[in-house]
Amino acid sequence: MKLYHAPGSCSQAICIVLQETGLNTEIIKVNARNHLLDDGTSYYDLAELGYVPLLQLDDGTFLREGPVIAQYLADQRPESGLAPAHGTRERYQMLEWLNFLTSEVHKGFIPLLYAVAAGRWVDTARPKLESRYEWINQQLAGKQFLMGDVFTIADAYLFALTGWGKATWMQSVYNANVDFSLHRHLQAWYERVRDRSTVQRVLSEEGFLDN
Numbered sequence: 001m002k003l004y005h006a007p008g009s010c011s012q013a014i015c016i017v018l019q020e021t022g023l024n025t026e027i028i029k030v031n032a033r034n035h036l037l038d039d040g041t042s043y044y045d046l047a048e049l050g051y052v053p054l055l056q057l058d059d060g061t062f063l064r065e066g067p068v069i070a071q072y073l074a075d076q077r078p079e080s081g082l083a084p085a086h087g088t089r090e091r092y093q094m095l096e097w098l099n100f101l102t103s104e105v106h107k108g109f110i111p112l113l114y115a116v117a118a119g120r121w122v123d124t125a126r127p128k129l130e131s132r133y134e135w136i137n138q139q140l141a142g143k144q145f146l147m148g149d150v151f152t153i154a155d156a157y158l159f160a161l162t163g164w165g166k167a168t169w170m171q172s173v174y175n176a177n178v179d180f181s182l183h184r185h186l187q188a189w190y191e192r193v194r195d196r197s198t199v200q201r202v203l204s205e206e207g208f209l210d211n
């Protein structure tokens with residue numbers, strides 16, 4: 001398998017899932033700004049819409065969309081506990097999280113990530129995103145991870161996204177980062193996930209160990 005990945009992007013979640021499953025995958029870096037691969041070829045030749053992550057399976061076909069790729073990988077290693085079994089109530093609960101993270105958090109970050117272009121839209125988008133994080137914080141009370149005691153792909157996804165809100169460049173360039181200081185359950189969860197050896201390996205490979 002080959003994973004097309006841009007460091008620091010949402011595809012970081014897939015790198016964490018790969019580490020957690022131990023699946024052997026070649027990781028190919030995509031420059032998210034100019035959409036070039038290291039060999040100079042255009043990423044658009046593979047991905048018409050230009051975004052990561054993209055997984056190429058051994059039969060040459062492609063899987064797109066982070067939450068789907070994460071589930072595919074987790075399902076290759078059911079014993080990892082990264083995704084509850086299909087058809088169970090827990091599976092739907094995890095799907096609820098993945099859908100929420102995609103639509104309410106991942107895309108909720110966009111105006112903040114492009115705050116200069118977004119202009120006053122940030123004033124509307126930031127409190128919305130902060131309300132989502134406030135809710136996540138409440139959901140994490142008394143829990144180790146989003147689904148309870150077990151780390152799942154939903155935690156990997158939330159971790160990759162939350163790193164954006166904590167990044168100092170968002171503060172220094174746009175004053176657009178999210179204030180997590182009052183969210184103590186979220187903060188404890190973040191540190192718990194960050195300290196996993198699998199996550200440390202990914203952060204180290206991407207040069208983000210100080211976040």
Ligand SMILES: N[C@@H](CCC(=O)N[C@@H](CS)C(=O)NCC(=O)O)C(=O)O
Pocket residue numbers: 006009010011032049050051052053064065066067102
């Ligand atoms: N719907 C896609 C969205 C992925 C996405 O937004 N990727 C961003 C990085 S976090 C990207 O590659 N942006 C570069 C671009 O759109 O050109 C998914 O969930 O996988």
